[in-house]
Amino acid sequence: MVGTTVDEQTEMHSQATVVPPRLEVAEDRRGAVEDFDQLPSEISVRDLDFFYGKEQALFGNSIEIKKNRVTAVIGPSGCGKSTHIRAYNRIFNLYRDQKAKGEILFDGANILSSQIDLLDLRRRIGMIFQKPSPFPMTVFDNVAYGLRQHYRMSRSDLSNRVEDALKRSAIWDEVEHKLNEPGNALSGGQQQRLCIARAIAAEPDVLLMDEPCSAIDPVGTAKIEELILALKNKYTIVLVTHNMQQAARVSDYTAFFFQGRIVEFGPTTKIFSNPAEKQTEEYITGRFG
Amino acid sequence: MSTVAEVRSAPPRRRSIARRKATDLVIKVFSWIGAWFGIAVMAFIVWEVVVRGAGALSIAFFTQPTPQDVTSTAGGFANAIVGTLVITGVAALIAIPAGFLGGIYLAEFGRNGRVATAVRMIANVVMGVPSIIVGVFAFAIIVKPVHHYSGFAGSVALAFIMLPVMARTTEDILNLVPNEIRESGLAMGAPRWKVTLGVVCKAARGGLITGATLAIVRVAGETAPLLFTALSSPYWMTGLFGPGGFFEGPVANLTKTIYDFSGSPYPHWQALAWGGALVIIIAVLGMNILVRLLFQRGKEW
Ligand SMILES: Nc1ncnc2c1ncn2[C@@H]1O[C@H](COP(=O)(O)OP(=O)(O)O)[C@@H](O)[C@H]1O
Ligand SMILES: [Mg+2]
Numbered sequence: 001m002v003g004t005t006v007d008e009q010t011e012m013h014s015q016a017t018v019v020p021p022r023l024e025v026a027e028d029r030r031g032a033v034e035d036f037d038q039l040p041s042e043i044s045v046r047d048l049d050f051f052y053g054k055e056q057a058l059f060g061n062s063i064e065i066k067k068n069r070v071t072a073v074i075g076p077s078g079c080g081k082s083t084h085i086r087a088y089n090r091i092f093n094l095y096r097d098q099k100a101k102g103e104i105l106f107d108g109a110n111i112l113s114s115q116i117d118l119l120d121l122r123r124r125i126g127m128i129f130q131k132p133s134p135f136p137m138t139v140f141d142n143v144a145y146g147l148r149q150h151y152r153m154s155r156s157d158l159s160n161r162v163e164d165a166l167k168r169s170a171i172w173d174e175v176e177h178k179l180n181e182p183g184n185a186l187s188g189g190q191q192q193r194l195c196i197a198r199a200i201a202a203e204p205d206v207l208l209m210d211e212p213c214s215a216i217d218p219v220g221t222a223k224i225e226e227l228i229l230a231l232k233n234k235y236t237i238v239l240v241t242h243n244m245q246q247a248a249r250v251s252d253y254t255a256f257f258f259q260g261r262i263v264e265f266g267p268t269t270k271i272f273s274n275p276a277e278k279q280t281e282e283y284i285t286g287r288f289g
Numbered sequence: 290m291s292t293v294a295e296v297r298s299a300p301p302r303r304r305s306i307a308r309r310k311a312t313d314l315v316i317k318v319f320s321w322i323g324a325w326f327g328i329a330v331m332a333f334i335v336w337e338v339v340v341r342g343a344g345a346l347s348i349a350f351f352t353q354p355t356p357q358d359v360t361s362t363a364g365g366f367a368n369a370i371v372g373t374l375v376i377t378g379v380a381a382l383i384a385i386p387a388g389f390l391g392g393i394y395l396a397e398f399g400r401n402g403r404v405a406t407a408v409r410m411i412a413n414v415v416m417g418v419p420s421i422i423v424g425v426f427a428f429a430i431i432v433k434p435v436h437h438y439s440g441f442a443g444s445v446a447l448a449f450i451m452l453p454v455m456a457r458t459t460e461d462i463l464n465l466v467p468n469e470i471r472e473s474g475l476a477m478g479a480p481r482w483k484v485t486l487g488v489v490c491k492a493a494r495g496g497l498i499t500g501a502t503l504a505i506v507r508v509a510g511e512t513a514p515l516l517f518t519a520l521s522s523p524y525w526m527t528g529l530f531g532p533g534g535f536f537e538g539p540v541a542n543l544t545k546t547i548y549d550f551s552g553s554p555y556p557h558w559q560a561l562a563w564g565g566a567l568v569i570i571i572a573v574l575g576m577n578i579l580v581r582l583l584f585q586r587g588k589e590w
Pocket of ligand 1: 052055057075076077078079080081082083084
């Protein structure tokens with residue numbers, strides 16, 4: 001297959017022995033039982049094309065991201081997963097030659113329109129990156145960053161909210177006595193949960209996570225997965241992952257991307273047990289390419 | 290037996306390991322000699338200046354102005370030290386903020402745009418201009434129109450040398466900050482300028498402070514730009530204005546005074562010049578070592 005890393009290939013091969021991954025449909029795995037069309041959409045993407053200069057990376061992506069659900073975005077590396085979610089908060093605007101076409105509807109407006117207030121958009125749609133990226137400041141100031149940026153509040157209110165965000169990110173116990181230490185002195189997994197706390201402190205509606213566990217050890221990964229499951233009651237989460245077990249464990253809906261196109265989108269249980277498309281099946285069973 | 294073994298061609302001839310080791314040794318020895326030659330030359334200069342200059346360093350050296358009476362053995366370099374501090378300080382006040390903002394523009398906003406490319410090229414050219422030309426330039430634009438030498442003209446000349454150094458250093462250092470840092474700042478909904486100053490520059494602060502300090506150190510020892518501007522003076526600077534003032538009169542400074550005194554026929558003046566040279570070397574070396582110890586570049590992210 002073109003463009004996969006050695007890691008991914010070995011991972012896919014190892015999965016070939018457990019085909020197809022069996023999923024337990026727990027009560028909160030709503031993707032399996034609920035009526036998709038009845039659910040409110042948080043974000044509706046319609047015919048999204050994306051260009052790096054003249055190079056087109058996304059082709060006519062359309063997808064409904066449901067409110068308070070975890071939507072997993074899977075697919076081989078280089079298929080456009082990051083590119084796709086980086087359009088939701090317009091972070092690609094940092095680079096002059098990158099352009100998106102189409103519609104991404106969020107709260108009644110097109111995110112891609114020039115009228116959108118980017119600062120408020122990014123408060124409402126937070127992002128967690130692949131590499132934990134705490135700011136060069138204390139743990140406290142990291143979490144307070146968005147609060148100070150977007151809200152006026154008293155000191156005591158600020159520290160209460162910082163504490164609350166750290167608790168909701170399941171990291172309070174580990175940093176309670178390190179609030180005034182630099183954020184990048186924490187372990188990788190802790191840094192990532194600190195970044196999650198930083199994002200949720202600003203009270204977003206959506207959390208975009210771009211392979212949040214790929215730079216983190218298994219224990220840290222388990223903690224973050226647990227956290228994602230806890231957070232989805234309050235937030236709409238879009239989780240990019242190249243780890244299919246992870247998608248199966250935490251997501252309600254799954255979109256399979258291939259070469260810039262959304263090949264299949266549906267309830268996670270269905271995608272993993274009974275995919276409609278041949279390419280999807282080949283990918284999830286590791287027979288790809 | 291096995292056909293595979295028969296089909297296989299003879300293995301290629303191995304390169305001689307002994308020869309590779311010998312080449313390695315020769316290169317090591319030469320680079321070792323090269324490094325130590327440089328260090329030895331510098332050690333020799335420092336040693337010579339210390340031996341000859343240490344004797345001149347007395348309380349009077351740091352408290353009294355340069356002597357005017359060739360027969361007396363009184364006097365010091367205090368007015369020149371103060372003058373150099375003021376001239377270099379004012380130059381830094383002009384060039385560091387301007388160079389810092391210029392560097393931010395180049396790294397964060399202009400990037401590969403046409404304006405930034407032109408600015409970058411001009412900065413590179415200016416950095417290559419001999420410092421005496423900068424002195425003549427400052428003479429033409431400041432000294433000539435107002436008809437008197439001044440410490441300020443000296444500061445402008447030094448600032449002109451510092452500015453492109455500061456801008457390019459700032460740019461280089463900001464370019465070392467990974468894009469993830471910028472993206473995660475912007476993803477929090479902060480405006481670009483806030484992310485640049487509060488997150489990107491903060492991440493690079495060690496390098497930025499080192500760069501600014503090295504830009505100051507770079508001009509602290511300049512003589513040529515002061516020859517046509519601050520000139521020199523046997524007196525204390527008397528303030529900002531008036532004939533002995535920073536803006537309106539020549540101002541004593543270390544390098545020009547060393548230049549004058551070392552060329553004089555009086556042994557006491559020559560000794561003072563060695564003392565002045567020692568002070569500059571200690572200051573420049575000290576600042577260099579200090580910032581490198583405090584901020585090892587790239588350590589903070
Ligand atoms: N900055 C960039 N400039 C040009 N092409 C890019 C850039 N980033 C990604 N691409 C291309 O876009 C495609 C999708 O990349 P990406 O979204 O990063 O994939 P994924 O996240 O699924 O691994 C790839 O073909 C990649 O080469
Ligand atoms: Mg990616």
